[in-house]
Amino acid sequence: MSLFDDDFYSTRVSRKVRSSERDGKSFSFGRPRSDGGWSNVRIALTSSLVSALAAVTVFGLTVGFDGGSSHRATPTVAAVQTGDPLERTIQAAEKVRPAVVSIINEQSLSSMRGGAAGSEGSDDEHSGLEEAALGSGVIFQKEKGKAYIITNNHVVEDAIAVKAVLSNGEIREASVVGLDAITDLAVLEIDAKGIDVVAEVGDSNGLRAGQWVMAIGNPLGLSDSLTMGIVSKTHRIIPISLGQDGVYDWEQEVVQIDASINQGNSGGPLIDLNGKVVGINSMKVADFGVEGVGFAIPSNYAMPIVESLMEFGKVKRPYLGVYSMDLEQYWAQQASRKGADDAEDSELDEEDWLEDDGAEGDGTELPPIELDLPKDVREGVIVLEAVGPAKDAGLMFNDVIVKLDKQTIGSTMELRKYLYAKKQIGDEIEVTLYRDGEKQTLHLTLGEKEEE
Structure with a gap:
């Protein structure tokens, strides 16, 4: 016997059909009630139907109805899922890569090896020069038949001749417009013939920790190479030794990234996923057990220096003496x-x-x-x-x-x-x-x- 007399509250299910009224096209399940009320099963079925209708109504109010059309309104989440997020990296790289160049620093053999330079009377004016350093650069401006390249000062420092290798492999003579050892920035000039792509400089102040960025350059002489990582810190102060003597005499403001920066990447662009230059790759921590600690000069810090180099060939600073x-x-x-x-x-x-x-x-x-x-x-x-x-x-x-x-x-x-x-x-x-x-x-x- 059930704990409750009423079958509606009981766990026991009645298996016997009490009556059938086929002529009225109605059916009665369970025990007949003297008060003409609904049976327990009919109440359960009605309750289920009402719940289903309520669920449909709530869904319709949330997603939206389209007046009976066979195509329902698409939720916002579905629209986001239709695109390929990895495509952004490909598009950003394609936008900037034609503007990235490799930089060759050539110096005299005598200064590099302590020996004699090229033979006197040689017809080749560069016969006594040898490749001393490799780096990268990015074309950021075209004007009056000239294309201008941002790179690092240390990439072209002490160079007798500088060459720029375009993304298609063409080698062009470059001249130094201006250098600044303190900020480690330099501007070069080449003939603009055939150069159609100029990189767009972005706002480095908009960078956020964890944001995806890419470094493009010429690491280890492997031109047109990409590495990717995130912004580790948007604003880092690094002490540096201008005289390379171990005495820290300046502090450089940089963006810290974990994208691989190797020898030859210096001077190349750091770009965001919109294909805008947000930094100039400059240095890395090269020590045993250290990985993924690279630095780039923020674009907002670099561009006033670049403008001064373009105008004066140097950065004018007060001089104590x-x-x-x-x-x-x-x-x-x-x-x-x-x-x-x-x-x-x-x-x-x-x-x-x-x-x-x-x-x-x-x-x-x-x-x-x-x-x-x-x-x-x-x-x-x-x-x-x-x-x-x-x-x-x-x-x-x-x-x-x-x-x-x-x-x-x-x-x-x-x-x-x-x-x-x-x-x-x-x-x-x-x-x-x-x-x-x-x-x-x-x-x-x-x-x-x-x-x-």
Whole structure:
């Protein structure tokens, strides 16, 4: 016997048909009720039908009806699924690849090997030249029969001749329009005949971490190569050594990516999936156990430099006129001297630490550095030689600069960053320094370095 008397609540299903009213085309299932109400099965069937109608109504309101048409309204998700997302990478690459070139840096055999150059009287003006470096570049502008290429400064540095290899394999002579070692950017010029594709420069400020990007270039001499990865970080500051002497004297703003950047990729474009150049591939971390750490100069940072190179052949920056050494390095040298047995081996070599803000040295041998400073002065910039504006203002050997205007200066890097970011050619600047243990202040007018 069921726990409930009413069969509607019971788990037991009645198998016996109680009555049939065929003449009225109606059927009665289950136990007849004296009050003329519906049977349990009819109630269940009706409930199921109502639920089905409700579901159809809700679906119709959500997706939409088309007035009886055999074609229903397509949901948004279905529209997205109709395209191939991988096709975007192919289209982006096809858009830029014809504008990407390989760069060949040629130097004299004598400078590379220490031997004699080509034979005198040779009819071939490049007979004494040899390929010294390979890199990449991207054509970004065409004007008055000339095509202009962005690349890295280190790709064409010290070149006697530069060649650009187009995507179709044609080799053309290139001339250097301008170079900038600090930002590691350069602009080249070639004949524009037959060049139809120019890369479009995009907005690097719109990059986001995790966004897909592609690097195009000439890695290991394998021209017209693509690598793909994501943006690891949109804004990274990397310390670099401009003199390649292990002393960090500048900081470069870069985009960090995990797309493969190999030797020869330098100067090539970093593009987004719209086929726009958002960076110039510049460097990678090359160390044991390190993979997928590459860097590109952001396009928004690079283009003002490129425009200056196009107009002036250089980047005009304010010029103080000092060769310098960081005071911190001096203290480190002094500490090492105390523990050395041989005074000659530990003697400070100023040339090993010589840095400048664009000044030119005259090759004069410098006297030993002997500083008289308060004990609490541990950071600053030692003047090893003053020329130009600094010399005119009275700066001298062994002066220790500690402030520019009211900004504390602890290193040559900070001195450069303040000058280049905060000052202009012709601006007045206040220099706070220590000389013979006494604090002094000088004023000078920043100049512009004349090219050699």
